[in-house]
Amino acid sequence: MRPDPERIVWLNGRFVPADEARVSIFDRGLLFSDAVYEGIGILDGQMIDAPVHMARLRRSLGELGIPEPMDEATLHAALTRLIAENLVTEGFLYLHVTRGVAERDYVPPEGLTPTVFAFTQAHPAPLADRPPVPVRLTSHPDLRWARRDIKTSNLLGQVLAKRAAAQAGSDEALMVDVEGYVTEGGCTSFFIVKDRVIVARPVTHDILNGVTRRAMLVVAKREGYRIETRRITLAEACAADEAFVTSASSYIEPVSHIDGVAIGADAPGPVTRHLRAEYLRRVRTST
Numbered sequence: 001m002r003p004d005p006e007r008i009v010w011l012n013g014r015f016v017p018a019d020e021a022r023v024s025i026f027d028r029g030l031l032f033s034d035a036v037y038e039g040i041g042i043l044d045g046q047m048i049d050a051p052v053h054m055a056r057l058r059r060s061l062g063e064l065g066i067p068e069p070m071d072e073a074t075l076h077a078a079l080t081r082l083i084a085e086n087l088v089t090e091g092f093l094y095l096h097v098t099r100g101v102a103e104r105d106y107v108p109p110e111g112l113t114p115t116v117f118a119f120t121q122a123h124p125a126p127l128a129d130r131p132p133v134p135v136r137l138t139s140h141p142d143l144r145w146a147r148r149d150i151k152t153s154n155l156l157g158q159v160l161a162k163r164a165a166a167q168a169g170s171d172e173a174l175m176v177d178v179e180g181y182v183t184e185g186g187c188t189s190f191f192i193v194k195d196r197v198i199v200a201r202p203v204t205h206d207i208l209n210g211v212t213r214r215a216m217l218v219v220a221k222r223e224g225y226r227i228e229t230r231r232i233t234l235a236e237a238c239a240a241d242e243a244f245v246t247s248a249s250s251y252i253e254p255v256s257h258i259d260g261v262a263i264g265a266d267a268p269g270p271v272t273r274h275l276r277a278e279y280l281r282r283v284r285t286s287t
Helices: 028-032 050-064 072-085 156-167 211-222 234-238 270-286
Strands: 008-011 014-017 035-043 091-098 115-122 135-141 172-176 181-185 189-194 197-200 226-229 242-247 251-258
Touching: 008 072, 014 072, 028 091, 035 050, 035 270, 050 072, 050 091, 050 211, 072 091, 072 115, 135 156, 135 242, 156 172, 172 234, 181 234, 189 211, 189 234, 197 211, 211 226, 211 242, 211 251, 211 270, 234 251, 242 270, 251 270
Parallel strands: 135 172, 135 251, 197 226
Antiparallel strands: 008 014, 008 115, 035 091, 091 115, 172 181, 181 189, 189 197, 189 242, 242 251
């Protein structure tokens, strides 16, 4: 599906129609994926967990040595206006920062001005106010680089995994490391539930510390669930009572199948349903 040319995007401080937005072919984000991004959920016209996303953006920029393009207040104001310009009630906001434009060379010159742009994607139908649709996962070798904790625009590993999952008739990929342990989904964090215990992979360089993941775990702890932080084998995931994924664009989604194997007796299971309801209540209370 082609982007809507009438949609307003934000590019280097200007609000312009999407079909007028241009980035140089010498931008290092295009040439080297020398860029970071954030994907922020929008619900009831407001960004979800914006301060946490901004903190993660600063961390990603710092890890790559890209200067912050502006102060947080200015950035927040621009993104808030972008949501209003596009009349988005529920959806997704994509924010992208590259190192800037320079002659192609692996070693970037000093003093580049970062390229910054953002756009919104409205959900065609409300997600928060309808029952969740269980998703099917297909496993795929995790082929990504070693610093998955930095939210860079280098997403070819995810593209290959999600393309393979789609060809297998699934909704999402489930990436598995060389030792047979699940890392995360193609664009989601992954969890299982066994005997009402929530199991989550530890936060290391192997996975992205998802903002929705963090918020969900806070809710789970507040609701009295026991949480185990350890690695999960693919076989263990298939034998779980429940499994679910989290992301900024889809909140908490139950998993119905992994590699064609049905998960639990029913999806969504009771823990997943409870967590989703409490997470959405918390989001709407705080926005």
